[in-house]
Amino acid sequence: MNATVQKSRPADGSTVLVVDDTAANRYAMGAVLSRAGHVVVPVASAGEALVELDARLRAGSLPDVALVDVGLPDLSGFELCRRVKALPLLAGIPVVHFSARPSGSGDRCRALDAGGEAYLTVPAEPEEIQAVVRAALRGARELTDAQGQFDRLALLSETVVDVQGARCLVELATTAADATARLTRQSAAVFVLGDDGEVHAGMSRRGARAEVPDAVAREQAAAIARRVVCAPGGVRSTIVPGSMWPSAYFGPGDVKLVLARTRARHLPVCLATPVASDPAGRIGPLVAQLARATALAAEPLLMYEQERHVALTLQRSFLPAQLPELPGVEVAFRYVPASRQTEIGGDFYAVLPTAAGVLVGIGDVVGHSLDAATVMVEIRHALRAYSLEDPHPGRLVTRLDRMFQHYHPESSATLCLALVDPVTGRTSLANAGHIPPLRVPHEGRARYIDAAGPLLGLGLPHPEPTEVVLAPGERLLMVTDGLIETRRTDLSVSMAQLGAAATAAPAAPDALCDTLLSCFGADRADDIALLALRLSPTVSP
Template sequence: MDGNGKQTGSTVLVVDDAPASRHALGAVLRRAGHRVVPVASGGEALDELGVRLRKGNLPDVALVDVGLPDMSGFELCRRLKSSPTTAGLPVVHFSAVSGGSGFRCRGLDSGGEAYLSVPAEPEEIQAVVRAAVRGARMRNGAEALARRLTLLSETIVSVQAARCMTELVRAAAEGTARLTGSPAVVFVLGEDGELYRGLSRSRARAALPDAGAHETVARLIRGLVAGHTGTRGTVVPFPLWPAGFLRPGRPDDARVVVGRTQEGKPAVCLAVPTSGPAAEGDALVTRLAQATALAAEALLMYQVERHVARTLQHSFLPQEAPSMPGVEMVVRYVPASRQTEIGGDFYAALTTSGGVLTAVGDVAGHSLDAATVMVEIRHALRAYCVENPDPESLARRLDRLLQHLHPDATATVCLVLVEPDSGRIRIANAGHIPPLIMHGDGSAEYAVAAGPLLGLGLDRPPPTEAVLRPADRLLMVTDGLIESRGTDLAVSMEQLRTAAANAPSGLAALCDTLLGCFGRDRQDDIALLALRLG
């Protein structure tokens, strides 16, 4: 802009086959402070633009004569507007031939921004060029902002969808890099002082600074957020900012945005080098820092809850089956992958006055609440079976327990009471996969035992009775072993039956074989309990 607010310094491509006209237009534009690139034909214009595209310096506007020797100015305009690389170049048609409104309309229809009849006053030519450049810059600015807002939205979705802190900081770093056009590093400093670091892909391939540099960054973050909440931006000069985080082997001043939601919550730091083109993305980086702080707080809180739930679950699920007279038993419990929510799977094996009581079940939901309800069910089962170990009675009492204490919770459970001396078994099933019985002749079949979920207060069918022979094995599992999205459970149960029938004869070998077949990378906890008379 000059002192009068007029745009100067623009580059104008003048396309005109008449040397005198090119000279006159060039003189008018140069007096107004523009740089002029004169060419004599449409072909020369396309060649010139190709060279400039490779160098990354397209002109700001093209003045195009309607009557060129190799193609009309309208055709040249259509070619420019049809290419994504030159579509944003504003085109002003001109002609010394009186074409009336027809030329003006054809110019606009071909994609041109304006039309000039020449000769024209210098002030009019300069004003039209200024308007075309101003309009293009506004459009380009709006399009660039829209692109950056889309990038911001995509990054926030990725950050919020992160299943662990490693995924979160990497998503935030890559988003920062895309928003600013610079290498980026993101740190999250947890409440416990643990520092999580993520690098943009362009930076991640090189060696990282040592642990001392990470501790320096942690101290910087603590100092920058001390006494502050929300987000704030600043520049941290080298050597206060350790070398190597942003560009390997280079001492960089860092433009950082730090933030946290409130005192005592995780602090985030998004950093890019000051020498990069980051300035115009600063406001959006601030927005990203806010979203990252919120997501990190929620994720770290969830990780604490998950650890508590997992500890609670493990403390009540022994990894080895108890020793019981007359029964050989093996149990397996495999938690889901670390990124998956905690479940409510459980198993139990208890000695009662009526024999050995086994149970496998699953509380609906994936949370600390589900793990807590699971513990309550196991405790209640242990207490109830002292008075009456009958599976049907136990299922009814557990159903009433959930209705009374946790009216919004449901659970599945399969209860089996085994009499070691006779081999007689009684089964009460509440919405769970029924026990699978593998016979000594190599066949396998599911016990016919069904019933409604616990917690619904519905009538229950009488228990199923069967007899286990010394060579028979009984298997109880949770659905985490075989349930797969998009596969009918009946199909998965048949696959399990076939695999179990063909498994080695030992109980441990049976469980390990089934885990090898079905238990890899499961999104839910897995519990197995296998027994036979011994």
């Protein structure tokens, strides 16, 4: 049967399911509980109770406690309790068994063994009934609070792991915003304030990543955070009036800021959420711990960003921004550093005019670090110095190999050199472990030149250079593996794809480089360097 509510629910009342097959008993029990401010849902059998619980589970309005007569006509009260406790979504409802028959310790033990929280012998004084119900509710709420705090602590642990796994400051801010929203169950914004005034921001709207407001709102929020951040280090919380905080984040209303820094003058972090009720004080400390973890995670990321900036500056300062005038040839180059999540590499290129022709080269120091970038600079300087004396590619590779063994015995590098005579097109190539150069004719299919040899730094003998003759209008293309190397794809497949793309690309070296970057260069995990050379049509063999 459909249950009826005997009294409108007061603000502080609880819903009590009363299961008894005797109408008079249901009425009497309901009257006692209603006078105490509870909402009573009476049902006459175990079957009706299960139907009522299922309907309330679907509606999200489960009773707070159940009073169950042990002598029901279809199932005993003990069996009904077992079935309820066996269902995870219902197991948290406290069950109080009651009976009008004399009960010994056996019935009380059966009630407890079935999962019940208490046992009443009726008739009982109204005060006793109300006290037993209050005790059952209190125990259930304490258990629910404890489980909720356990869940929140487990969530904090998970989110701290996510925060520590961030690969850059922007990703850190975004991940921390997601974590804050999951802990507080409301929208959140996180700001990592760089020493140089840069603001790294992330936004989450109730657990779903959202677009960060524009630069004006972002800077307004960061300016407020900078004014209130704790100077000596630590974590502090403050409330900012909604009139001061940019409404693009959370709309009108006051905002709570939790600010953290590991110590004075270190990178501050700000977690922002709309002000919400936390009467038990359970959420605030967890958000403070998350802020502290975010500040700790920001420190190594900032150091990495600084190292990366130094390395990029170093690379770009030593790689030529403009090429010298080279009569008879056109040369184009492109250098694209890896994404911000990847360490700096040692890719480099060189275009050097010599008495014997134009010396072009491309290479890559093995590894990704500031050390790799430093070794790259040494190779390039040594190549420039050696080529003044002797530009022969084979002898240059041998001399560079000896330099590596002497000064960098723990390192190695790949290098491909080509000495091109702009007048005759004769080209001498030496390759030390690099992707072979691609010969792209004016018409026809591109082909890789058969030039190979061991890496620099291994001390192994290098073969004689490969000799080819480039035709007027023909292009010579050199690339580093960052352009085409992809996980789970064989390098030979990627090289074939590069050859096909180069064949179909425009003839001009600049257009060739741009086409290949558009085809292969998106979101690469390694630095990319390309160098394309074309003989002018006036060259005659």
